[in-house]
Ligand code: SF4
């Protein structure tokens with residue numbers, strides 16, 4: 001069942017996630033490899049009237065590495081968590097033998113969702129309420145936007 005496969009234990013619908021099968025990681029990796037090949041780090045470290053911005057190259061490399069390393073080619077349930085790492089919600093569901101938090105009587109008061117709020121607001125719990133109402137096969141068209149900046 002495709003809808004179940006793409007629905008994480010926390011109520012997130014993975015195909016809406018910015019990391020899901022993203023292109024930016026591919027481009028970032030290509031750029032990273034190219035910059036290493038031409039020793040751009042050495043060029044950037046030497047003070048010069050050309051490209052003063054390159055003095056921040058270390059910070060740029062850090063971001064570039066993060067972009068290259070956050071690809072997620074599988075939905076959470078299939079891939080074993082975000083980029084393959086299970087979160088505390090997933091671990092809790094599996095330890096309770098729940099298919100997802102929609103099976104849990106504690107979901108309304110559960111604080112394990114707090115780390116998702118800065119980017120996703122109340123989306124995960126809102127989605128869980130939709131799953132409880134419409135069922136795992138028919139809830140997707142009723143889901144919330146993934147990120148708080150999406151209308
Ligand atoms: S597993 Fe996590 S990072 Fe990957 S697509 Fe789903 S929500 Fe996004």
Ligand code: SF4
Pocket residue numbers: 088089090092093096098100101104105106107108110111112
């Ligand atoms: S306590 Fe319930 S709602 Fe909270 S993470 Fe565990 S299974 Fe999900």
